[in-house]
Amino acid sequence: MKKFPKLKSKIILAPMHDTTNLAFRLMCKEYGAALVSTELLSANAIAKNNKAVLRLAVTDKSEKPNVIQLFSQNTSMLVKAAKRLEKDFDIIDFNIGCPSERIMQQGSGGALLRRKNKIKEIVKKVSSAIKIPFTVKMRVGFDRDNSLEIAKICEEQGASAITIHARTVLQGYSGHSDWEIIKKIKQNLKIPVIGNGDIWNGADAKKMLEETGCDYVMVGRAAIGNPFIFKAINHFLETGEVITQNKDERISDYFEYIKLAKKFKIFNLFDAKTKAQEFTKGFEGSSKFRKELNTAKSFGVIKKLLQEF
Ligand SMILES: Cc1cc2nc3c(=O)[nH]c(=O)nc-3n(C[C@H](O)[C@H](O)[C@H](O)COP(=O)(O)O)c2cc1C
Structure with a gap:
């Protein structure tokens, strides 16, 4: 297992399709996001040298430590893509939570949460094939919570950190992210745990950090159109004061x-x-x-x- 880097702040930008391109990531970074990531990209396409997808993998040294997120259910494609990307990125993240039909029809993203042996094989093969940390971003399960079992498998097979959006795939965005589950995973894992789901402001971030003990908090929807949120949350964590933009x-x-x-x-x-x-x-x-x-x-x-x- 390669060690996950120690980050400068507690707040991470969530990978978001059509949103977290390089320009947006750099703005979030400038405002104090500890880590930023590309949107989910097809490992199969990258392994096959698909130019349109490779353009979405554009990065710059000013966003370091930089993260690229991949999806696939094909272990050899993932290994091939990861080996190709490891010279340009510091962390490769693997998506096993995306509820989009387009991704799940391929057996990838959230669909993988029903196939723990496949997850085991992928995490083992990819993490041992590359020299940089391989992390996993997951939901709690497909239609029920089996997150602890999956998270432990990922840790045992070499994942360097886990991000958990505490909803099932079938839940979509309904209900709430169940932070109790994040707490349970944090208590049972040694690798860093990044809590995700329903952080809208500094008070939410503080609450998640305190209630779950998670190492970092990831912010998605609240950052859309508002990179300043990272400054606002970090400021709140330091001072308890709420700041806004006009x-x-x-x-x-x-x-x-x-x-x-x-x-x-x-x-x-x-x-x-x-x-x-x-x-x-x-x-x-x-x-x-x-x-x-x-x-x-x-x-x-x-x-x-x-x-x-
Ligand atoms: C527009 C949009 C695009 C997303 N794209 C991705 C993605 O590419 N990869 C991923 O792992 N999650 C993706 N997500 C999920 C977020 O990363 C995050 O897990 C989720 O929104 C919960 O966090 P939040 O409550 O802070 O928004 C996306 C979410 C949104 C709203």
């Missing part, structure tokens, strides 16, 4: 994001629109703004709308 500050972050996206050549109009919606969500006038944004045919129009917003 509309102008948030819009200025949006333009910073666009600058980075252009710098790393990942800018596209669709993403610029989506992010404009996300970064303005919750501020006064945002629904009217969203309607106008839908018709924007160039970045110049988005810029103008934001200046008027």
Whole structure:
């Protein structure tokens, strides 16, 4: 087992499809995220040198320690992809929780939670094939909680850390992340445990750290359109004080994001629109703004709308 690095803060950005690209990750990092990760990427595609997927694996030294998340149910493809990626990344994370039909139809993501022997084989083979930490991000089970058994298998087979989103796959986002399960896993494992699910602010993060004893907390939905959340949570953990951003500050972050996206050549109009919606969500006038944004045919129009917003 390769040791998971000691991180500079307690708060980690969750991998999110179509969200955590390099520009977004760097902003979260700048605001104090301890660790950031790519979205889940197909190990099969990477092993087969698929250029479109490899473009999503673009990274930069300023985001180090850097993490790439993979999905697959094919052990040899995972080994091949992991060996190819280990020179560019510090950690390879394996997804066994994604509830998306597209992923589960392939027997990957959350579907693997029903196949503990397959998980055992994958974690053993991949973690021993590479020199960098191999971590696992899981939900608590497919339709019921069998997380402790799976988490222990992962630890025994060489995983360096476990992230647990404490819902079943079938739950989707309904109900709550059951932090009692995170606590139980932390009490029974030696490797770092990263708690995940339903962290919206500093008070939630503090509560999860205290109630579960987990080593780190991972934030997903609350970071969408709001990289500043990492500064706010870290500040709350240090001082107990709540800090927020005003509309102008948030819009200025949006333009910073666009600058980075252009710098790393990942800018596209669709993403610029989506992010404009996300970064303005919750501020006064945002629904009217969203309607106008839908018709924007160039970045110049988005810029103008934001200046008027
Ligand atoms: C838009 C979106 C995309 C996601 N994509 C991924 C992904 O690529 N890989 C992954 O492991 N989890 C993915 N997740 C799940 C999150 O990483 C996280 O586990 C989940 O949202 C619970 O955390 P939260 O309550 O802080 O949002 C995604 C979630 C959202 C909302």
